[in-house]
Amino acid sequence: MLCTGTGPGARRWLTFFTGLLECLCFAGAVFGWASLVFVLKADGYFSSLCVNTTEVNSTVPDCSGQDEQFSLVFTIASFMNNFLTLPNGFLFDRFGTAVARVFAIFLYTVGTLMVAFSSAALSILLFPALSLLAVGGMLILMTNMQVGNLFGSRRSTVITLYNGAFDSSSALFLVVKFLHEAGVSLHASFLFLSGCSLIHLCRTFLLLPRKLIPYPLPDNYTYGVTCGKSKRLEVAAITNAQRANEEKPLNKDEPVAPARSFRECLLSRFFMLHLMWLSLMQLRHYLFIGTLYTMLHRLTGGEPALVSRYINAFAVTQLCGVLCAPWNGLIMDRHKGKRRLPGESEQEADLRASVLSLSATALQCVLFSLCASSPSLPLQYATFALQVLNRSFLYGGNAAFISVAFPPRHFGKLYGLVMALSAVFSLLQYPLFTLVNEGLGGDPFYVNIGLTVLSLLAFVHPLSVHLHCRRLASQRAERQEVDASS
Numbered sequence: 001m002l003c004t005g006t007g008p009g010a011r012r013w014l015t016f017f018t019g020l021l022e023c024l025c026f027a028g029a030v031f032g033w034a035s036l037v038f039v040l041k042a043d044g045y046f047s048s049l050c051v052n053t054t055e056v057n058s059t060v061p062d063c064s065g066q067d068e069q070f071s072l073v074f075t076i077a078s079f080m081n082n083f084l085t086l087p088n089g090f091l092f093d094r095f096g097t098a099v100a101r102v103f104a105i106f107l108y109t110v111g112t113l114m115v116a117f118s119s120a121a122l123s124i125l126l127f128p129a130l131s132l133l134a135v136g137g138m139l140i141l142m143t144n145m146q147v148g149n150l151f152g153s154r155r156s157t158v159i160t161l162y163n164g165a166f167d168s169s170s171a172l173f174l175v176v177k178f179l180h181e182a183g184v185s186l187h188a189s190f191l192f193l194s195g196c197s198l199i200h201l202c203r204t205f206l207l208l209p210r211k212l213i214p215y216p217l218p219d220n221y222t223y224g225v226t227c228g229k230s231k232r233l234e235v236a237a238i239t240n241a242q243r244a245n246e247e248k249p250l251n252k253d254e255p256v257a258p259a260r261s262f263r264e265c266l267l268s269r270f271f272m273l274h275l276m277w278l279s280l281m282q283l284r285h286y287l288f289i290g291t292l293y294t295m296l297h298r299l300t301g302g303e304p305a306l307v308s309r310y311i312n313a314f315a316v317t318q319l320c321g322v323l324c325a326p327w328n329g330l331i332m333d334r335h336k337g338k339r340r341l342p343g344e345s346e347q348e349a350d351l352r353a354s355v356l357s358l359s360a361t362a363l364q365c366v367l368f369s370l371c372a373s374s375p376s377l378p379l380q381y382a383t384f385a386l387q388v389l390n391r392s393f394l395y396g397g398n399a400a401f402i403s404v405a406f407p408p409r410h411f412g413k414l415y416g417l418v419m420a421l422s423a424v425f426s427l428l429q430y431p432l433f434t435l436v437n438e439g440l441g442g443d444p445f446y447v448n449i450g451l452t453v454l455s456l457l458a459f460v461h462p463l464s465v466h467l468h469c470r471r472l473a474s475q476r477a478e479r480q481e482v483d484a485s486s
Contacts, residue, residue: 011223012150015207016158019144022200023165024107024322025172026193027137027144027208030081030130032173033074034292035315038308039173039180042118046070064437067294073126073288075430079133082282082423088139089416093409093424096211101204108136109197115192140200141166142415143208145399149408153417157329159403160396164325167318167391174315198299215408265406265414269464275418277358277461279425281365284451285391287429288372291436291444298442299377310380315385325392331357332400343476350404351471356464357397364390365455373448 040046049065092100112134118125141162148158176189209223265271292314293307300306332353340349368386371379402414437442 007307012205015150016147017204017206018207019147019236020165020322021164022203022370023141023144026168026169026196026200027140028166028169028170029137030074030077030288031171031391032170032318033077033130033289034311035173035177037070037293038224038311039177039186040070040123040126041066042180043186044464045118045123046127047120048206060360064442068433068437069123070187070293071290071433072430073130075286075427075433077128077130077134077183077431078286078290079423079427080131081138082419082426083418085133085138085142085423086413086420087418088142089412089414089419092139092142092416093412097143097146097208097213098204098210098361100139101200101208103203104136104139105197105200107132107137108140108200109194111136112190112194116187116194116227119185119214127359137166137169138419140376142412144323144454148403149213152203152217154329154333155215155403156332156400157326157366157399159190160325160329160332160392161322163399163413164322167325167388167395167413170318171315171322174312174318177312177315216443226253259405260410262410264412265410266417269469271414271418272402273464274398275421275462277458278418279422280455280458281390281394282422283426283428284365284369284455285387287432287447287451288387290429290462291433294437294442295444296380299375299380302309310377313381314384317388320385321388324389325396328357328361328393328396331360331399332404339478341473345478347404348469348472353460354397354401354404355469356465357393358401358465359459360464361390361393361397362455362458365458367454369448369452370454375445 012327046066046069047063049069050061050063051065053062088100088104091103110131114125114129114132118129145159146161147154147162151158172193176186180191182184213223214221293311296307298311300310332350334353364386368383368390371383371386374383398418399415402418403411406414432447436442436447440446
């Protein structure tokens with residue numbers, strides 16, 4: 001058997017950095033859709049849907065049908081990206097890292113190959129191809145987020161950092177756009193991405209566990225390819241014992257809470273409000289990304305060079321996602337290493353720290369939505385910056401909140417379910433796009449204002465968590481008074 005040649009500490013850091021590069025360079029590429037649309041239009045995809053219309057003394061092409069088809073491709077891909085996270089979450093929890101990653105790499109590779117062998121005559125291939133890229137990329141992210149368990153007190157920071165890298169990987173399609181402008185074909189670019197799957201496979205078997213990384217991490221935990229005697233049975237036994245006692249508080253004086261079932265987590269107020277929090281803001285982002293090219297085309301008067309400049313600016317700002325996301329993790333981990341309040345459990349401290357993160361994310365979404373509603377073209381630079389900041393906080397905060405609010409053994413299932421249900425809600429983006437395109441003459445102003453008002457409902461979730469923490473603090477104070485008097 002081959003040996004990694006690294007100690008446990010070095011192996012953890014190698015796992016962390018290679019996972020970060022994997023998420024940064026590949027996983028969330030589908031969200032760079034606006035850059036790819038520019039290339040696809042240049043190559044004539046769905047061009048048969050453009051028709052000539054007669055205006056005063058001139059004939060101009062009307063490509064609204066082509067734009068609508070591109071919007072539908074992204075709508076379906078973004079829906080599949082989230083909806084299939086549910087079965088993928090069950091797959092991950094049930095069969096572990098190796099099986100889930102091999103499946104993810106297979107989906108991603110088939111997706112890149114389908115784009116590589118597509119053409120203007122085979123534009124229909126974009127529908128399954130982008131969906132496979134989205135689903136495979138999301139599963140790659142899911143299998144990487146558990147790496148946060150290796151870093152204890154910085155767990156939330158690592159999770160949010162990986163989600164930020166996932167967001168930044170949307171700049172991959174900007175690279176494809178630049179290469180296309182330099183003469184490199186779409187076919188060649190996506191064949192190269194298909195070949196990169198060999199790197200993902202090597203990392204799967206050399207730097208990740210076959211099953212799951214437990215939390216908290218047992219002593220002497222090892223994973224990946226090792227020299228000498230395998231500790232898989234030992235690790236499995238430790239993991240099972242850990243799962244049986246995962247609800248046990250660190251403070252021995254605290255009462256032991258029974259482990260919550262998946263059904264109890266699913267029906268909890270936290271899950272319902274968290275789902276609403278994610279769904280509202282995700283719809284706002286998906287509609288913005290899916291209609292970005294159309295919006296810029298309208299604001300620039302259809303000038304290709306200006307549209308290209310703003311799309312490049314948007315794609316470049318996406319690279320900042322990996323820089324923005326850790327701020328949210330630091331907000332959630334800011335209480336780590338500090339003394340907790342007397343009688344306060346670790347989970348309660350984690351929940352209390354999450355209130356600021358949830359509130360900041362909701363506020364960013366409202367500001368981003370207001371800027372996106374403005375017809376001012378230069379203001380869209382601010383919109384791009386707020387969008388990437390909010391998106392980084394949104395998805396990193398989503399995963400981090402689920403990891404602290406619910407038992408670790410249900411993470412994959414709950415993460416998958418909340419993403420799947422939010423995907424159903426995100427399907428509203430297509431009828432909204434149709435409403436803007438056909439009912440409002442291409443002007444999305446009223447739809448944008450409606451979504452901005454709707455985004456205000458996201459503040460209900462952090463308010464609920466805050467009230468829950470206050471109620472727990474009040475109950476703890478009452479118990480201490482009773483103990484003191486007795």
